[in-house]
Amino acid sequence: MLTDYHTHTERGPYTVAWLEQFLEQAHSRGIQEYGVSEHGYRFVQTAHLLDNPWTRERRTQDLDEYHAMVTKARAAGHHVKFGLELDYIPGKERELEAFIQSYPFDYVIGSVHWLGDFGFDLLEMKEQWVARDIKSTYDEYFGILTQMVESRLFDFVGHADVIKVFGHEPQDQEFLQQWYERLATTFARHDVVVEVSTAGLRKPVGKMYPAPQFLKACHLARVPIVINSDAHRPEDVGADYPEAIAFAKDAGYSTLTVFESRQRSQHPIG
Ligand SMILES: [Zn+2]
Ligand SMILES: [Zn+2]
Numbered sequence: 001m002l003t004d005y006h007t008h009t010e011r012g013p014y015t016v017a018w019l020e021q022f023l024e025q026a027h028s029r030g031i032q033e034y035g036v037s038e039h040g041y042r043f044v045q046t047a048h049l050l051d052n053p054w055t056r057e058r059r060t061q062d063l064d065e066y067h068a069m070v071t072k073a074r075a076a077g078h079h080v081k082f083g084l085e086l087d088y089i090p091g092k093e094r095e096l097e098a099f100i101q102s103y104p105f106d107y108v109i110g111s112v113h114w115l116g117d118f119g120f121d122l123l124e125m126k127e128q129w130v131a132r133d134i135k136s137t138y139d140e141y142f143g144i145l146t147q148m149v150e151s152r153l154f155d156f157v158g159h160a161d162v163i164k165v166f167g168h169e170p171q172d173q174e175f176l177q178q179w180y181e182r183l184a185t186t187f188a189r190h191d192v193v194v195e196v197s198t199a200g201l202r203k204p205v206g207k208m209y210p211a212p213q214f215l216k217a218c219h220l221a222r223v224p225i226v227i228n229s230d231a232h233r234p235e236d237v238g239a240d241y242p243e244a245i246a247f248a249k250d251a252g253y254s255t256l257t258v259f260e261s262r263q264r265s266q267h268p269i270g
Contacts, residue, residue, distance in 0.1 A: 001267035006228035029238030035081030110154025199230035
């Protein structure tokens with residue numbers, strides 16, 4: 001079994017023809033379980049969940065149109081899961097919960113992209129890194145990630161160490177290892193799945209998410225995984241999967257997670 005549940009069709013229209021380009025790529029790469037997971041901030045229905053100058057400018061889509069694309073694709077005989085990638089914002093738990101329950105998602109990805117108004121993975125905010133202390137920025141990011149998992153709102157954690165996206169990595173391995181072990185324990189305690197993502201290979205950092213020692217800590221804590229590409233265009237669906245599969249197996253994993261109506265099951269990888 002292979003999955004790709006973290007994909008974005010946002011660069012095209014919400015039509016079945018556009019979605020079929022992603023599905024074709026999934027099938028050509030041997031992926032049986034394909035799902036879409038648009039960014040929540042793009043939809044007018046999420047204005048109350050996340051509002052800053054950057055998201056406000058981009059909040060132009062209708063989630064019902066996005067949902068209709070999936071419904072129509074299913075009616076045309078396609079097997080496609082309906083997901084969403086949501087920003088976790090501390091203090092918005094009640095609003096997030098009500099929103100998540102208002103659509104029939106197969107899974108909801110919890111991601112942290114914002115430290116206050118600092119969109120740390122955005123190219124247009126990259127220069128803000130210059131004034132930042134790397135370790136305290138990691139502390140802040142991993143602290144919010146911990147709160148996100150403790151909220152139990154999400155099915156899996158998106159790109160768990162995306163904070164390294166531009167290559168800002170602490171040299172202190174002990175510091176990182178302590179966080180990895182603490183986070184893995186938190187993931188296990190709150191019964192969340194962690195994503196193995198090939199997206200980092202296509203970013204300046206040039207590495208898989210999460211780091212090998214992070215994934216090994218997750219395996220030791222018995223945290224299940226899902227394998228995803230975070231593709232933003234059809235050709236990236238299933239990108240670098242041979243490497244991702246070997247990476248997961250090296251960390252000790254033999255199964256991955258399949259989601260359906262927010263219920264999950266484990267299946268052999270490959
Ligand atoms: Zn993301
Ligand atoms: Zn994404």
